[in-house]
Amino acid sequence: MYKNKTITILSHLLVWLTLVCLPYLLSYGQEQEFNRVIAHFWIPLVFSAIIFYTNYFVLVDRFLFPKKMVYFIVINTIMIVFFLFLKEYIEDNYIQNIAKKRIENTNRVQPPFKMAIYIQVLSYLAPLFFSIALKSTKRWIKTEAERKEAINFKLKSEIEHLRYQLQPHFFFNSLNNIYALVDISPDQAKKSIHSLSKLMRYMLYETNEESISLSKEIDFMKKYIDLMKLRVSDKTKVNYHFPSEETGVKIAPLLFISLIENAFKHGVSASKSGTIEINMTCNNKKVMFVIENENFPKKIDDKSGSGIGIPNIEKRLELLYPNKNSFKTAVTNNRFVAELEIETN
Template identity: 30%
Template sequence: MASIETTLHPPRHIQLLRNESFGRMRQLLANRVASHVLFWIVLFGLTALYVSSIEDEWQGPLYNFVLRMPFVVACCYANLYFLLPKFYYPDRLALYGILLLLLILATNAINLFVLEAFADTPLCPQTYEAVSTFTWNNYVYKAFYLVSIVGLTSGIKLSKDYLLEKQKYDAIEKEKLKTELSLLKSQIHPHFFFNTLNNLYALTMKKSDKAPDMLLKLSDLMSYSLYESESSVTSLSKEIEHLRSYIDLESLRFGNKLAITFNVKGPVENKAIPPLIFLPFIENSFKHVATKQGDLFINIDVVVATDTISLQVKNPFVAGRERDRKKGGLGLKNVQRRLALLYGDVYHLEMKPEENLFCVNLQIPLA
């Protein structure tokens, strides 16, 4: 019976991903090697040009380049990829300094022994014989040069690592900020819809003719909250329309018992604003008047300027009824946190009682 050999291959899309990953790694490695090679060529090229301009000949600098470069490079990479990763920590800096000093001194000594060994050969130019011998002056001069190159490469490495860490930290903070903002918006949605559904329930219990209109308004508000609020900003005209729908929705519940004014001053076209940033303040005013008796009113003014937009909300306030205000504080706390995350200190929010009124004044920059 003939045997059949089968070879298992990964799915094509997995194989393509692997090939793409390997290709990126090879490209990254090639770029890294090329940048390092270019760095050393430029560094020793400038050194050679400087020395040759002083001594007016090129054989010495070339000889120095060939016999010095391997030791300088080896010392630098031993520091960059062994000493720095293992010992460059606050509690091990002293040990790192000692080990780096020993590395430099040993590398410099070995290099001078090699230079001296080639001093009597035809490879060594006559002008370079004097600096090839193992003397104190030559040792100190070459050690100083080695220290300067090690310091330069260490500075580049540490600066690069710092920038990479900062980029990672900024990316993490940005993601955390995005997550927190999304969470705050998601916390606002249930709070708002909980109140609205209560209103709808009350109307349906009374078999009010207003219930279908209210349900349609609620559907529009849910659509806006689910889709528009996913982005970081929305058009100001849409946000204003959303506020009008909410106010109309609440007006159905209060009827003639509540006088509402909603004024928008200034151009709203081609302006952007974070979605649902005003709603908690307006919602809070409706919550307050729901517990009051007598003449009820809410005044809402939105003023659009060139670079800023302001919201002012006024509603009746009775001193000593702090419990009513604390009951629904989640929405206001969330929006205050959102304002701090979005604008830092570049916004103004004032919430305070004035005589028998509770006033909210908010000013934010326009996107």
């Protein structure tokens, strides 16, 4: 912030220094009459600077932006008229050469008085309009920055909400599965609780960042799949394939877990055989995740979960990877297929 302020001050000084030297720059090698430069250039330049900074620091913020146009116009009109008369007064009383030439030239053809006044008024309106334009641009940039900051804050809040929404949903489904093991296999239930504690530790402490390495997410998914396999019968086969080598890819955490949950929730039957196929590939920073399972209808009295899995994924993809994702679901030959592709670069 201090650096930006210094650059702004130096920029203003450079502009005004250039304007002060402009008569000599435009007439390089020619003799300039000093009094004429003072009367016709430097004095109006000082008045222009006063008009510019008065508007820039005071009038635009106090009257123009609050839409007090009458006050703004009246004050600037008074300033411009005052400077017009003040310039004439200074020339007539303090710059003798200009006054003498004006008397000598009274009998010569002179530009119309109205035209001279018109030109001088325009010369004072220029810094006025420039101050308005500069201040308006600065205000727009600030407003735009605040708008983007508000949007980013809103997006982060929504993403956090979705992530915290997913955690209890995941925890509830996992506990529901472990509950089913308590009477059937107490030892497996104990093992499942221990595995769940590791998974919850990952969700609480490892997923606070916007993105994590894909390898960590894969390790989490493998542990979750192994946990879920404890409660399914031999009639359900679970096959999965993930990239075995480090890909160097970073991805938003917990994007795929809901799809795996849904596969174990809707693709498992106690009386019918079925297969869950989970495959992930990673090529050129693109992650492709495909999961297939039998489409067994959910029982009416099954109250597990809350149906937030798929909507949660869709909303997070919309926020995290706009125009960089492809998510499709379909039922083919009584098998549910979900395909999710993400561009991570």
